[in-house]
Amino acid sequence: MAASGSERVAVEKCKGINGLDKVVLREPRGSTAEVYLYGAHVTSWKNDHGEELLFVSSKAIFKPPKAIRGGIPICFPQFGSHGSLEQHGFARNRFWSIDTDPPPFPTNSKSFIDLILKPSEEDMQKWPYSYEFRLRVALGTGGDLMLTSRIRNTNADGKPFTFTFAYHTYFSVSDISEVRVEGLETLDYLDNLQNKERSTEQGDALTFESEVDKIYLGTPTKIAILDHEKKRTFVLRKDGLPDAGKHDILDNLVKLEGSSKEQGSFFPLVVWNPWDKKAKTMADFGDDEYKHMLCVEAAVVEKPITLKPGEEWKGRLELSAVPSSYCSGQLDPQKVIQNS
Template sequence: MMSSEKIPVEFCKGFNGLEKVVLREVRGSSAEVYLHGAHVTSWKNDHGEELLFVSSKAAFKPPKAIRGGIPICFPQFSNMGSLDQHGFARNRLWSVDEDPPPFPTTSSNKAFVDLILKTSDEDLKCWPHSYEFRLRVTLGPGGDLMLTSRIRNTNTDGKPFTFTFAYHTYFSVSDISEVRVEGLETIDYLDNLQDRERFTEQGDAITFESEVDKIYLSTPTKIAILDHEKKRTFVLRKDGLPDAVCSGMESLGQEGKGNG
């Protein structure tokens, strides 16, 4: 006799034999996380519909970062500092965290995985600070996906460091012209297509008629992405991440991509 119960956490091999973790929720939703980059590459709802965009050109060949999904940008987002664009965490092999400290949650979710990245000699050559980065990826009972990051300064001399960080999420959408983003009205933003010049959002929602690449400052905790063609709404809730990136463009073929 075989049990029909879904295994909430499965460790297996993905593309090119890379290790990944598959999270499954009893109603049918799922998520996949590669240890390379602690990179979420798939998030499906209980109908089996893919909610994330991963490029068909994604190589899955370390140390090259995976294109699409949810890259972890640390200790630098964009190319404003001295490091490679978006930092090095997305290029590193993370480990399963066997002894994570307690999380401030009372959730009884079984579909989660704890990952950890520690300073390597390679990191120290380009960023002279010691750290521990812990990430918990949780698939909730309703199919909600939650990423929780905790970064600890482990410098032996106690010297502080600064960093920038982002979950650089790529959502799978239909025709980008049918997508609108709500919750960023009247917010100031830096326009990456105009040398980071600062503007204030004027529209009642963000729509995409041409390429968009903006960093919105001091954004609300809740932002919504509405895909009218697929009759689907993504609701983003965040804590401790004040800014939001909004970018999108027409993509070849039938699939569009939205980046938030």
């Protein structure tokens, strides 16, 4: 797991909060990421200046069975609350194993970790399906953070299963009222605060002045989150691709998303901030911490994925943090997106 010779240790397994196992990834230029085996949970992503890019609540509980509040929780086999499963599924509060036999991943990074989750007997009682969930977390040469999920149906009895999913990413921002999201304008969204009423986004950017919980449909591959005060822009790249092997589920994905083959693999996006009133109802979240976080989540929400035995779904998220440029007092997101 460690780089040899005179190189810095690119991957280090050590103990984290409350003695939980974690893996620290280091990129030669100085970027780092931390991944807890509990939940396969990315809890830190720092740039080469040592600045934290993800939000984790000061009241986060690093103790099973509570999921960690912040970072990048993995939501599987459901996003939200349905039926007998706990909210956002069980993947985020299970202990994952280091994957000793991962599938081939094309990568130039020496700083990555492969994790795997298989169902326990307890999980099978609530969700009676056999699966393998493989996750690779990697740091790119420029400090980009990349997460690749592979979910395979391994049922021996021929049963398909259906799931929803999300990378529930909490970004660290200076002041939520000074943040804008570019790339969602003119898109349709479902408003979870209005019984999933469907609306169309107005204006040239998404800004924040109250609680928001929206599911944007048919989003492009790149989204930019602009933080005016820090002069920083997060760029999200996302795609959900089928396995190129025996079972081709691309047509299924296209049908689910209701778009062309080029667009059919893209995730919807969930945008969430609890604001002041809801923040005060959350025991593991500080009353004023909503001001310094924003969740923008690549997700499969409204139209689930169905896999037959042997089929595999792959979903990838890549995060970049780049300096923002100013133009007439306003950040120029298009320049950021085009150059990233």
